[in-house]
Structure formats: C-alpha cells, structure tokens
Amino acid sequence: MTPDFSSRLAGMLQGSFIAEAISLGVHWIYDPEVIMKKHGRVSGYLAPGADSYHPRKKAGAQGHVGDQALRLLAFLQRERRWDATAFLADWQAMWPTYDDYVDKATKATQANLQAGATAGTSGSASDELAGPARIAPLMAFFAERLESEAVAAAIEQTVLTHRSPAAIECAEFLARATHRLLHGGELQSVIRETAPAWALQAAEAAPAMDAIGKLGRACPIPQALPATLWLLRHHGNDFSKASIENAMAGGDNCARALALGMLLGASLGLEAIPSAWREGLLAKEQVGRGL
Numbered sequence: 001m002t003p004d005f006s007s008r009l010a011g012m013l014q015g016s017f018i019a020e021a022i023s024l025g026v027h028w029i030y031d032p033e034v035i036m037k038k039h040g041r042v043s044g045y046l047a048p049g050a051d052s053y054h055p056r057k058k059a060g061a062q063g064h065v066g067d068q069a070l071r072l073l074a075f076l077q078r079e080r081r082w083d084a085t086a087f088l089a090d091w092q093a094m095w096p097t098y099d100d101y102v103d104k105a106t107k108a109t110q111a112n113l114q115a116g117a118t119a120g121t122s123g124s125a126s127d128e129l130a131g132p133a134r135i136a137p138l139m140a141f142f143a144e145r146l147e148s149e150a151v152a153a154a155i156e157q158t159v160l161t162h163r164s165p166a167a168i169e170c171a172e173f174l175a176r177a178t179h180r181l182l183h184g185g186e187l188q189s190v191i192r193e194t195a196p197a198w199a200l201q202a203a204e205a206a207p208a209m210d211a212i213g214k215l216g217r218a219c220p221i222p223q224a225l226p227a228t229l230w231l232l233r234h235h236g237n238d239f240s241k242a243s244i245e246n247a248m249a250g251g252d253n254c255a256r257a258l259a260l261g262m263l264l265g266a267s268l269g270l271e272a273i274p275s276a277w278r279e280g281l282l283a284k285e286q287v288g289r290g291l
Contacts, residue, residue: 003269008182009143010290011273013073015239015265016136017287018277019257020066021045023247027063027254028053030217032210035250042247045280053101060282063254064101065130067094070283072157073137076291082141084156085119091160105131109161119156123163129224131162132171133258139178139266140291151175166221169196173225174259181266187236190267195229203229217251228256232263239264239272 003011025046026035039046045059054063062070068091075090076082092113095102108124123131135154142150154175158167176194181187191200203226206215211230216223227249235242239261246260247253265273278284 002184003271005182005184007269007271008184008266009140010288011265011268011270012178012182012262013136013140013265013290014270014278014281014284014287015261015273016258017062017066017069017261017283018273018281019239019243019246019261019264020062020254021060021281022243022277023253023257024048024054024057024061024063024066025059026247026250028252029250032213032248032250035248042244044276056099058282060280062283064098064103064106065134065255065258067098067100069134069137069258070286072134073286073291076137076141077286077289082138082153082156084160087157088113088119088122088160103128103130105161119160121163123159123161125164126162127164127166127221128162128219129170129221129228129252129255129259130219131158131167132174132221133255133262134158135171135174135178136258136262137291139175139182139262143179143182147176147179150179170221170225173199174262178262178266181263185267187232187263187267191229191232196225199225199229202226203233206230208234212246212249212251217249217253219252219255224252224256228259231256231260236264236267239268240274240277 025048029035047059048054048057071094075087105124105126109122112122138153154171158171173194177190180190212227215227231242
C-alpha cells in the first residue's frame with residue numbers, strides 16, 4: 001500500500017533519527033570485520049561503549065550530528081519559524097555544556113563566530129556530509145510549502161557550519177529529493193532527477209562486493225554521498241536492511257544514516273520502520289511530536 005502524506009512525513013522525520021541511532025553503537029569503526037567480531041550483526045540499538053567516540057551515550061541515543069538535528073527540531077517546535085540567525089545563536093548555546101564528541105567543523109565555526117562572523121560567514125570550509133544531513137526537521141517544517149523554500153532553508157542551515165560548494169550542492173539535492181518524496185515521488189526516479197551526476201555515476205559504477213569500502217567510508221561528501229546513493233539504489237525498498245547494511249559498512253555511518261533514513265522514510269512511510277526501533281529511540285517523544 002502506498003503511504004499517504006502524513007505517513008511519509010512522520011517516516012521522514014523519525015527515519016532520519018532512528019537510522020542514525022542504529023549506527024551510533026558502531027560509529028567510526030572503519031573495519032566491518034571489527035564490527036562483526038566485537039558486536040555481531042547490528043539488528044537494533046547498541047551503546048557505543050567506553051572505548052568509542054561516544055563513551056557516555058546510551059543505546060537509542062543520537063550521535064553528535066543527530067544531537068544538532070534535535071536542537072534544530074526543538075528550535076522549530078518552540079519558535080514555529082525558520083530564522084538562520086536566531087537558530088545559529090541557539091546552536092552556539094548548546095556547546096558549553098555538551099558532553100559528547102565535538103567535530104572540527106563545529107570548532108571552526110565557533111572560532112569564526114568568536115572572530116565576529118555572522119550567519120552568512122560563520123561556516124567552516126568542511127565538505128563533510130554531516131552539515132547537510134541534519135535537515136530532516138527543516139524538511140518537516142517546509143513540507144507543505146514550495147520546494148524552492150525548502151531548498152533555500154536547507155542551504156541556509158548547512159552553511160551555518162559547512163560552507164563548502166560540496167556541502168551546498170548536497171544540501172540542495174537532499175532537500176529537493178526529500179520534498180518530492182514527501183509529495184508522492186518514487187524513490188529511484190527522484191534520485192535520478194535530483195542527485196548530482198558525479199555522485200550517481202560513482203554509486204552505479206561501484207561493485208556489489210564491499211561497495212561502501214570501494215566508494216569510501218569516510219565523512220567527506222565525495223565518499224559519503226555516493227555511498228548513501230548506493231544504499232538507496234540497492235536497498236531502497238527496505239528501511240531495516242538499508243539501515244543495517246549502512247551500520248555494518250562502518251566509517252561515518254551516522255551521517256550517512258541521517259540522510260538515508262530521511263529519504264527512505266519519506267519514500268516508504270512510517271510503517272516501514274520497525275516498531276521496536278520507533279519505541280526504543282530515546283528521543284521518541286520529541287521526534288514523535290513532529291512539526
């Protein structure tokens with residue numbers, strides 16, 4: 001049965017956070033054999049553990065990028081408006097007491113702000129997927145508005161911390177694709193229509209065996225976006241399998257997951273996400289309220 005708009009909307013928002021939380025327990029482990037030996041095949045939420053980049057996180061939590069997406073969601077739920085300058089101040093206020101990993105793009109952005117930068121100039125030069133991958137709350141907020149408005153907001157959000165051309169291009173793709181899927185687009189057609197040609201070509205040329213390893217497991221968009229597209233192309237009809245395969249591929253699976261879960265949820269609807277995963281998400285009440 002084709003999911004209706006409300007199912008796609010809830011699936012998009014919850015799917016982004018759920019897929020990231022599935023990957024958190026094995027985040028930034030770059031060898032899939034190590035993942036398998038240490039954790040077995042991921043099938044649900046795992047606590048990252050004391051020797052990870054997220055030693056104080058519990059099973060079902062968000063990573064440091066998902067936490068920024070939650071901050072965005074809370075801002076939109078509270079303010080009922082999108083204002084990049086106001087959100088940047090809110091984003092900046094989360095860090096003095098933040099108790100998890102702080103990435104280089106965040107540190108560079110904070111340094112730029114301390115030097116007098118504004119919302120238009122604060123972003124680092126980072127080309128990592130994390131910047132544009134945080135936009136699910138914005139896509140929910142702009143779901144019933146014009147695609148062009150959703151795209152503009154996604155880019156504004158991204159350049160607050162990631163001002164590279166690659167990050168801007170990726171933000172535009174993710175916003176256009178998500179908006180079209182929410183309004184009934186078919187996943188593979190939407191990907192062909194909206195994905196950057198270079199990324200789509202790389203994904204389609206990757207071999208089936210260890211495709212993510214061949215494309216690259218790391219954070220930068222030249223590796224992470226084709227890897228995400230490969231998962232969408234090969235597992236686009238199965239939220240669970242795509243999320244697990246992404247987690248098991250290792251590397252920066254959390255950033256990939258935020259984008260992957262957003263697109264798959266918008267395509268397949270809320271019912272495609274396992275109920276146990278929906279119930280086990282630590283932020284389920286906040287995310288479930290939607291916008």
